[in-house]
Amino acid sequence: MSAIDEGKPLRVALLGCGVVGTSVARLLTLGRDDFTARIGRPLEIVGIAVRRLGRDRSETGVAEELFTTDAEELVTRADIVVEVIGGIEPARSLILRAFEHGASVVTANKALLAEDGPTLYAAAEKHGVDLYYEASVAGAIPLLRPLRESLAGDDVTRILGIVNGTTNYVLDKMDSTGQGFDEAVQQAQALGYAEADPTADVEGFDAAAKAAILASLAFHSRVTAADVHREGISEVTAADVRAAADMDCVVKLLAICERVPGADGLPGISVRVHPAMIPRTHPLAGVREAFNAVFVEARAAGSLMFYGPGAGGDPTASAVLGDIVAVARHRVGGGVGPRESAYADLQVLPMGQALTRYYISLQVHDRPGVLAQVATAFAAHEVSIQQVRQQVSQRQDEQSQGGAELVIVTHTASDEALAATVNEISAMDIVRGVTSVMRVEGE
Incomplete structure (x- = not known):
């Protein structure tokens, strides 16, 4: 027997046996010999915590007697704890308990990391163990490790990403088939x-x-979900999607993280999630169905694109297994991976200071001087107009009879200035209504 085979197994405890947990257990079992060769020690599943016993879980390849409802006891006898139950509690308490008993943790729990990541990082460092979480963002796509390790010697300036497959599928179908939301x-x-x-x-x-x-x-600063400006896609209409098509754009729900100067001149970061039009020539515009993609811009590396399936049992399990191998190698070698890097401590700027371009559609009275009055309002708030188009209203409701549609695309402006502009023009008696306001990104 080789030295590798003689090594004492590393004990793995799995918390959760849903779609992802089932895939992790099955792939760990099927790849037992390969994982042993890659790590230098065998991996042994010592238990899987579930809510209820008695279900058929033969797909995992794990013996029935290894399933337990006592997660608190299970984490005390593992070298590596894999948490895929999600949510805040009991996940947080179980992870902290695992750290206290010397276990490294692999998690896919984006909600917990975004709410209370610093507590977990501090506990992992205190107990000299690892916290890895590649599967928490973008499923199978190798993204977090490149940000945390491969680009550690560079300065990331901007991240523009499609990180939710459901919304991308919905918007893609609205664009390609004309379906409503x-x-x-x-x-x-x-x-x-x-x-x-x-x-x-x-x-x-x-x-x-x-x-x-x-x-x-990316920015070596602590950012929580509460710091992120958030808008969903439930207000995106078929008309918005058609308007984007008229501009040779598509609508995507984007996660945008960028390093920008604040109003006080000090460096800061803008973090926001909202629907936006992006040109069809941009790499993200071609991301179809439920796929994810993230565009990273760095000072030295330039533009990088990460693309792949962002969800699903096996794809997400792939990211989890990669983390398991990484932390297992650290335990065999006697080291740990990168710690939390929050030294920059950059301020998270309010949404009002975010800078981007805008698409605005107005229903106005069709009479002379309307465009001039609207343009004056934009100028008063220092929002520069890039292009404007006026046409007879295509709306069929009675209120729009005899009206016109005014479509305006701006140059880059602050969100605060644009909001003030929209408020002013909405109150004009020549304006029947502001039918759409959407940001334009990717240029």
């Missing part, structure tokens, strides 16, 4: 891309948690 969501649910209650996805909560994690890593 509700119809596209129903189709996503039928295919298993959306939950029965899709709120976390379509209202941007999921993407906001991921944006907080990305910004924390």
Whole structure:
């Protein structure tokens, strides 16, 4: 028997046996020999914590007697704890208990990391163990480790990403088939891309948690989900999607993290999630169906693109298994991986200071001087107009009879200035209504 085979197994405890947990257990079991060769020691699943016993879990390849409802006891007898139950509690308490008993932790829990990551990082450092979480953002896509390790010698300036497959599927179908929002969501649910209650996805909560994690890593500062400006896609209409197409753009829900100067001149970061139009020539515009993609801009490396499946049992399990191998190698070698890097401590700027371009659609009275009055309001708030188009209103409701549609695209302006402009023009008696306001990104 080789020295590798003679090594004492590293004990792995799995918390959760849903779609991802089942895939992790199955792939660990099937790849037992390969993992032993890659790590230098065998991996042994010593237990899987579940809510209820008695279900058929033969797909995992794990003996029935290894399933338990006592997660608190299980984490005390493991070298590596894999947490895939999600949510804040009991996940947080179980992870902290694992650290206290000397176990390293691999987690896919974006919500917990975005809410209370610093507590977990501090506990891992205190006990000299690892905390790895590649699967928390963008599923199988290798993204967090490149940010945390490969780009550690560079300065990331901007991240622009599609990090939620459900919303990308919905918006893609609205663009490619002309479906309305509700119809596209129903189709996503039928295919298993959306939950029965899709709120976390379509209202941007999921993407906001991921944006907080990305910004924390990229800019060496602590960012929580509460710091992220969040808007979902439930207000995006078929008319918005058609308007984007008229501009040779598509609508995507974007997570945007960028290093920008604050109003006081000091460096800061803007972190936001919202729908936006992006040109069809941009790499992110071609991301279809439920795929994810993240565009990273760094000072020395330039522009980098990460693309792949952002969810699903096996894809997410791939990221979890990569983390398991990494922390297992550290335990065999006697070291630990990178710690939290928050030395920059950059301020998270309010949304009002975010800079971007805007698309605005107005319903106005069709009479002379309307454009001049609207343009004056934009100028008063120092919002520069890049292009404008006026046409007879295509709306069929009675209120729009005899009216015109005014479409304006601005140059870069602050969100605060744009909001003030929209408020002013909305109050004008020549304006029947502001029908759409959408940011334009990717240029």
